[in-house]
Amino acid sequence: MNNSQKIFAERKRSAIIIMAAGGVIVIIGLLLQFTAIALPFRPQLVGGLGFFIFGWGLAGWIQARAYLSDPKAGQRAINEEKDERNLYIRAKAAEQAYWIMVALALLLLFWLSFSSIGLPQPSDDMLWYVLAGIVVLPFVVFIYKYVNGLK
Amino acid sequence: MENNLEAMRDRDGLTQQDLADRVGVSRQTIISLERGRYNPSILLAFKLSRVFSTTIEKIFIYQEGIEDHE
Numbered sequence: 001m002n003n004s005q006k007i008f009a010e011r012k013r014s015a016i017i018i019m020a021a022g023g024v025i026v027i028i029g030l031l032l033q034f035t036a037i038a039l040p041f042r043p044q045l046v047g048g049l050g051f052f053i054f055g056w057g058l059a060g061w062i063q064a065r066a067y068l069s070d071p072k073a074g075q076r077a078i079n080e081e082k083d084e085r086n087l088y089i090r091a092k093a094a095e096q097a098y099w100i101m102v103a104l105a106l107l108l109l110f111w112l113s114f115s116s117i118g119l120p121q122p123s124d125d126m127l128w129y130v131l132a133g134i135v136v137l138p139f140v141v142f143i144y145k146y147v148n149g150l151k
Numbered sequence: 152m153e154n155n156l157e158a159m160r161d162r163d164g165l166t167q168q169d170l171a172d173r174v175g176v177s178r179q180t181i182i183s184l185e186r187g188r189y190n191p192s193i194l195l196a197f198k199l200s201r202v203f204s205t206t207i208e209k210i211f212i213y214q215e216g217i218e219d220h221e
Contacts, residue, residue: 079171079177
């Protein structure tokens with residue numbers, strides 16, 4: 001068993017654990033849905049989360065199984081993951097996304113600080129959207145820069 | 152940075168994928184290296200020099216004053 005096969009064998013084991021955890025959460029979700037009353041949240045959310053985790057594990061399991069049966073493709077996949085150029089592009093994209101997040105957070109901080117002396121006070125809804133933007137925009141920048149860098 | 156990677160690869164009858172597999176990087180990295188769009192780490196440069204049984208200086212040509220891409 002070469003190095004990449006060891007890695008995928010380990011990933012296959014992890015995927016089985018993730019699938020099992022997802023299955024348990026789905027069962028808990030179903031039990032809550034049919035037995036619990038007056039929950040402060042929708043029990044379907046628990047089931048949904050369980051299905052998501054199960055699907056995540058299943059995808060990992062299928063991938064690991066495929067690469068275990070084709071060691072050459074497995075080794076290339078590992079090379080691709082550890083490729084120094086890919087890591088460099090990812091780090092560069094993450095750095096740019098980080099500075100955009102810092103700049104947006106700083107702007108929000110200034111806005112909130114100066115809202116007491118003239119700037120309009122943001123409503124709760126507005127604040128939510130701005131905070132969501134601070135999370136989403138850097139992510140979009142990261143994806144764009146990463147995909148662009150790979151070209 | 153200019154390099155003789157493509158010529159050396161052709162001389163040894165290696166495809167870009169063969170070379171990538173031998174040094175443990177993606178084929179895209181070999182393409183970027185050959186086009187001079189990416190400068191390798193010292194580790195990758197050493198691995199390439201081992202594959203072609205030569206020195207790093209014979210593969211990569213460093214000229215002072217020329218700005219590097221990355």
